[in-house]
Amino acid sequence: xxxxxxxxxxxxxxxxxxxxxxxxxxxxxxxxxxxxxxxxxxxxxxxxxxxxxxxxxxxxxxxxxxxxxxxxxxxxxxxxxxxxxxxxxxxxxxxxxxxxxxxxxxxxxxxxxxxxxxxxxxxxxxxxxxxxxxxxxxxxxxxxxxxxxxxxxxxxxxxxxxxxxxxxxxxxxxxxxxxxxxxxxxxxxxxxxxxxxxxxxxxxxxxxxxxxxxxxxxxxxxxxxxxxxxxxxxxxxxxxxxxxxxxxxxxxxxxxxxxxxxxxxxxxxxxxxxxxxxxxxxxxxxxxxxxxxxxxxxxxxxxxxxxxxxxxxxxxxxxxxxxxxxxxxxxxxxxxxxxxxxxxxxxxxxxxxxxxxxxxxxxxxxxxxxxxxxxxxxxxxxxxxxxxxxxxxxxxxxxxxxxxxxxxxxxxxxxxxxxxxxxxxxxxxxxxxxxxxxxxxxxxxxxxxxxxxxxxxxxxxxxxxxxxxxxxxxxxxxxxxxxxxxxxxxxxxxxxxxxxxxxxxxxxxxxxxxxxxxxxxxxxxxxxxxxxxxxxxxxxxxxxxxxxx
Numbered sequence: 001x002x003x004x005x006x007x008x009x010x011x012x013x014x015x016x017x018x019x020x021x022x023x024x025x026x027x028x029x030x031x032x033x034x035x036x037x038x039x040x041x042x043x044x045x046x047x048x049x050x051x052x053x054x055x056x057x058x059x060x061x062x063x064x065x066x067x068x069x070x071x072x073x074x075x076x077x078x079x080x081x082x083x084x085x086x087x088x089x090x091x092x093x094x095x096x097x098x099x100x101x102x103x104x105x106x107x108x109x110x111x112x113x114x115x116x117x118x119x120x121x122x123x124x125x126x127x128x129x130x131x132x133x134x135x136x137x138x139x140x141x142x143x144x145x146x147x148x149x150x151x152x153x154x155x156x157x158x159x160x161x162x163x164x165x166x167x168x169x170x171x172x173x174x175x176x177x178x179x180x181x182x183x184x185x186x187x188x189x190x191x192x193x194x195x196x197x198x199x200x201x202x203x204x205x206x207x208x209x210x211x212x213x214x215x216x217x218x219x220x221x222x223x224x225x226x227x228x229x230x231x232x233x234x235x236x237x238x239x240x241x242x243x244x245x246x247x248x249x250x251x252x253x254x255x256x257x258x259x260x261x262x263x264x265x266x267x268x269x270x271x272x273x274x275x276x277x278x279x280x281x282x283x284x285x286x287x288x289x290x291x292x293x294x295x296x297x298x299x300x301x302x303x304x305x306x307x308x309x310x311x312x313x314x315x316x317x318x319x320x321x322x323x324x325x326x327x328x329x330x331x332x333x334x335x336x337x338x339x340x341x342x343x344x345x346x347x348x349x350x351x352x353x354x355x356x357x358x359x360x361x362x363x364x365x366x367x368x369x370x371x372x373x374x375x376x377x378x379x380x381x382x383x384x385x386x387x388x389x390x391x392x393x394x395x396x397x398x399x400x401x402x403x404x405x406x407x408x409x410x411x412x413x414x415x416x417x418x419x420x421x422x423x424x425x426x427x428x429x430x431x432x433x434x435x436x437x438x439x440x441x442x443x444x445x446x447x448x449x450x451x452x453x454x455x456x457x458x459x460x461x462x463x464x465x466x467x468x469x470x471x472x473x474x475x476x477x478x479x480x481x482x483x484x485x486x487x488x489x490x491x492x493x494x495x496x497x498x499x500x501x502x503x504x505x506x507x508x509x510x511x512x513x514x515x516x517x518x519x520x521x522x523x524x525x526x527x528x529x530x531x532x533x534x535x536x537x538x539x540x541x542x543x544x545x546x547x548x549x
Contacts, residue, residue, distance in 0.1 A: 012368075031254060
């Protein structure tokens with residue numbers, strides 16, 4: 001064990017807990033060379049990834065394997081015209097080629113743009129044109145390759161299409177060509193401040209923005225893996241995420257390999273709770289992270305019938321945690337879900353640190369890697385118990401892990417970073433113990449009769465009612481109160497939309513929380529509008545809102 005992560009950070013502890021985290025790196029730091037290749041040289045047989053798929057295939061990749069194949073990938077991309085600074089889109093689902101390709105791009109100094117296979121033609125052409133993409137590498141599984149091909153007529157910057165899992169006319173076959181390239185290369189001297197990674201935001205409030213991270217970004221994920229997920233060397237970590245989402249950078253690459261741990265990847269197309277639960281015993285998975293939706297499916301299963309004894313730690317992120325999920329999972333497994341919060345623009349901002357006692361429903365405390373605060377509209381700190389916007393105080397510098405800005409859009413970057421603050425656009429309040437409680441996006445806050453009402457608390461209450469499958473809380477205009485609370489609800493099977501059910505739900509909320517928060521307007525719908533990543537489009541619901549009758 002090299003403890004390689006200790007070389008790249010200074011950690012200060014107080015009362016047994018991490019108090020301050022500072023990244024330490026040189027001018028030319030590059031994760032692919034300085035972490036992956038170093039581990040491969042010192043411990044070539046150390047397990048880096050255990051990969052399997054639904055067809056029963058299994059592969060164990062060592063750090064030596066990852067180092068070798070990523071160098072071959074770098075040579076492959078270079079042969080096809082990719083150079084330092086070029087932007088390359090990767091649509092590779094959970095295929096192991098993703099890790100070869102992305103690290104290969106790191107070695108060239110090119111910019112990787114991971115994307116989900118759920119994109120349609122218009123989404124692809126928008127991203128290619130917005131980013132000036134030069135090359136697209138895409139799986140041939142499913143319909144995504146057809147969408148990519150169709151988008152090319154509107155994507156003039158793309159010069160090369162590369163396929164994985166098969167051949168297609170006019171495309172370069174990555175799997176077939178890769179073995180032809182050498183597994184050695186001269187190091188490309190990238191800068192730690194060079195752009196390395198672009199992720200498009202979910203687009204909940206407009207067109208997706210390009211979040212740009214530099215080569216120092218992976219170092220901030222030492223906190224993610226070590227102090228939130230409790231990843232340990234020789235362990236096996238599973239984060240459920242397609243590689244097209246930023247969550248995969250949190251749980252399927254940087255922090256885990258800084259900790260010299262193995263990552264577990266199950267290459268499935270659709271999530272099935274029973275199949276995932278069976279993986280823990282089969283592969284001896286030790287640490288786990290998933291969004292609340294996955295845990296909701298888990299607790300509907302008979303968890304006692306699964307062997308989860310290998311699992312030592314479980315985390316949760318992606319949306320606020322309903323306390324009911326926490327208690328049900330704890331009752332079944334004895335594991336307390338450790339919630340965390342961050343954005344595509346950051347790493348962990350708030351989390352329940354290893355060794356601390358979580359408060360169910362709280363996102364935890366600020367990360368020691370950032371100077372996090374809650375402020376009012378004037379940028380002034382708010383006291384405990386008062387809702388404020390979550391911000392990072394910059395102190396004249398960009399902390400490691402914070403994005404460089406929105407690529408090619410200085411105006412949007414200035415909207416987010418000004419007056420010495422990075423504005424997240426998310427709101428919360430903190431209690432007397434310093435725990436933060438998420439409220440919602442600033443645009444989602446409902447101002448009614450002088451009250452500021454966040455959607456999450458009401459949604460949590462409604463989700464506890466058996467009739468609710470999904471719901472979204474928004475505000476609608478009211479001539480007297482300014483706004484009133486509206487609940488848009490998808491009903492569970494067996495329930496019919498009636499006026500009696502509306503009254504029942506209103507009374508249910510009144511009994512569970514402050515009466516002024518109850519939804520005066522309730523609308524039953526077949527489905528909620530969502531982004532490609534599955535986040536609810538509250539803005540679209542608000543635009544379709546109606547006044548109470």
